[in-house]
Amino acid sequence: MPAFKTVRGMRDFLPRDAERMRHVEQVSRELAQLYGYEEVITPVVESYDLLAAKAGEEIRERMYAFKDLGGRKVALRPEFTASVARLMATKLRNKPKPMRLFSVGSLYRYDEPQYGRFREFWQANYELFGSDKPEADAEILMLTNDLLTRLGLRNYRFKIGHMGILRGIMGQEGLGEEQQNRIMQLLDKKRWEEALTVARSADASQNCLTTLKKVFETKGKDAFQVLKRAEESVQEYEKSVAAVENLREILELTRESGVKLEVMIEAGFARGLEYYTGMVFEPYVPEIEMALSGGGRYDKLIELFGGEPIPAVGVAQGVDRIVLAMKKQRGPPKIAKEKVVVIPVDEEYVAKAMELSSILRNAELSVEVEVMRRAVSKALSDADRRAVAYAVIVGPEELKEGKVVLRDMKKREQRVVEIKNLCEEILGSFR
Ligand code: HAM
Numbered sequence: 001m002p003a004f005k006t007v008r009g010m011r012d013f014l015p016r017d018a019e020r021m022r023h024v025e026q027v028s029r030e031l032a033q034l035y036g037y038e039e040v041i042t043p044v045v046e047s048y049d050l051l052a053a054k055a056g057e058e059i060r061e062r063m064y065a066f067k068d069l070g071g072r073k074v075a076l077r078p079e080f081t082a083s084v085a086r087l088m089a090t091k092l093r094n095k096p097k098p099m100r101l102f103s104v105g106s107l108y109r110y111d112e113p114q115y116g117r118f119r120e121f122w123q124a125n126y127e128l129f130g131s132d133k134p135e136a137d138a139e140i141l142m143l144t145n146d147l148l149t150r151l152g153l154r155n156y157r158f159k160i161g162h163m164g165i166l167r168g169i170m171g172q173e174g175l176g177e178e179q180q181n182r183i184m185q186l187l188d189k190k191r192w193e194e195a196l197t198v199a200r201s202a203d204a205s206q207n208c209l210t211t212l213k214k215v216f217e218t219k220g221k222d223a224f225q226v227l228k229r230a231e232e233s234v235q236e237y238e239k240s241v242a243a244v245e246n247l248r249e250i251l252e253l254t255r256e257s258g259v260k261l262e263v264m265i266e267a268g269f270a271r272g273l274e275y276y277t278g279m280v281f282e283p284y285v286p287e288i289e290m291a292l293s294g295g296g297r298y299d300k301l302i303e304l305f306g307g308e309p310i311p312a313v314g315v316a317q318g319v320d321r322i323v324l325a326m327k328k329q330r331g332p333p334k335i336a337k338e339k340v341v342v343i344p345v346d347e348e349y350v351a352k353a354m355e356l357s358s359i360l361r362n363a364e365l366s367v368e369v370e371v372m373r374r375a376v377s378k379a380l381s382d383a384d385r386r387a388v389a390y391a392v393i394v395g396p397e398e399l400k401e402g403k404v405v406l407r408d409m410k411k412r413e414q415r416v417v418e419i420k421n422l423c424e425e426i427l428g429s430f431r
Contacts, residue, residue: 009110009113010120024322028317029102032102037101038101038102039104040101040102040103042080044076044077045076046077047072049073051077052075053304055079055274056273056274057182057272058185062078064109077107080105080316081127081275083103085127085302085307089307090306097129097131099128100126100129104122105122116290116320121319125316126140127314128312128313129312130310134250135253136297137278141160144281144283144293145283148322151326152329154285154329155285155329156262158261158282158283160223160247160269161265161270163277165230165234165247166187168240168241169208169212170183170199175199175202179198182198183270184270184271184272187269187270188272192216192268214233215230215233216268218230218266219264219267220265221264224248226267227244227247230244247279277300278297279313280297281295287329288324292318293318296314299311338365338366339388339389340360340365340366340389340390340391341370341383341390341391342368343391343393345394349396356394356419380407383409384409389410391407392404393406406425406426408429
């Protein structure tokens with residue numbers, strides 16, 4: 001047999017990395033509970049048509065799509081939003097609104113593998129259905145900010161825009177949806193010149209081209225000043241003005257509720273997915289060029305899937321990239337939980353060592369028993385190598401008096417302690 005490797009773009013997570021991924025997953029799940037988002041679990045395999053409907057050209061082309069043995073055209077999900085919107089259009093359609101739903105798991109895109117870009121990756125996804133009010137958008141921004149803070153990230157900045165600004169201009173100028181989508185895709189890739197070329201070849205008026213160009217250049221960190229400039233640039237386009245006003249309301253609300261968001265407002269910011277209708281955003285850290293997460297408002301998707309018109313806004317936190325950012329900013333991880341090893345001095349004391357390990361685990365300590373029957377000195381040097389906090393050495397002398405040896409691996413000190421006090425002795429030192 002050949003030496004098997006993972007398939008290109010697919011990764012194994014060895015223990016330390018698996019622990020990091022699960023940590024981000026756990027914190028995002030806790031946050032979901034704190035904000036009232038209930039978890040739903042949808043399948044990895046969905047109908048191709050559902051996933052392709054509004055995914056945008058780029059994702060559509062990169063889907064793992066195939067015919068199953070029953071001849072159905074299916075694909076591995078490239079995102080959660082389509083699946084959760086399907087639920088809202090069907091099984092959950094009659095549930096009272098608002099409805100907040102959380103999902104976490106793996107997604108698949110045939111992207112070119114590189115740093116921060118994988119073919120299998122994870123998202124922690126939050127969708128808020130039923131409200132078209134700015135507080136719903138503000139909640140999604142706040143929640144994302146909360147997650148990144150709780151994970152200890154620093155210096156991140158939210159790039160924020162509004163799809164209504166560009167669509168307002170192009171719609172009023174008579175550009176068809178397909179052309180608009182094409183332009184949005186190019187803008188998502190920061191290919192502004194090409195976007196203008198497409199607009200030009202779609203017979204956009206000179207006024208339209210000039211306004212688009214002005215909008216692309218309207219960006220900055222002072223949110224309200226940028227919005228003022230944006231409003232001036234799009235005055236002739238009613239829907240664009242309304243979009244700027246909506247973005248202002250969202251940002252005012254965020255500011256007034258005491259959340260300090262570092263922002264970069266870009267009036268010409270677009271995201272590749274085609275379902276967005278309102279505010280869109282992506283947080284970045286200076287150490288990584290790629291967005292950590294992505295989100296926005298999409299008020300027409302549930303309707304498109306045959307449901308009632310239900311406004312929606314959501315975000316997908318990119319777990320893999322968040323882990324990369326944590327590695328860059330925080331350096332080597334702390335040991336998640338301090339470990340204890342229990343070492344019997346010889347085989348006669350194995351059972352006692354196992355018994356003690358159970359007692360320690362019942363006190364929520366992470367405990368490993370020496371299972372290799374190595375000499376105490378060997379087991380201790382192995383514990384040292386693995387940054388274990390305490391070793392409990394079980395031998396005849398001490399046991400006779402109901403005691404064991406407790407060794408502090410970091411201080412390299414040991415003392416004899418009563419078994420009945422063992423948990424307290426260890427836990428006390430961690431507090
Ligand atoms: P998205 O921007 O396509 O949005 O993806 C969100 C995040 O998923 C990205 O910011 C990134 O962290 C991560 N991601 C995407 N592709 C890859 C990849 N190939 N490798 C590693 N990470 C990746 C969505 O998926 C929307 N469904 C977000 C949303 C939810 N909008 C409203 N609700």
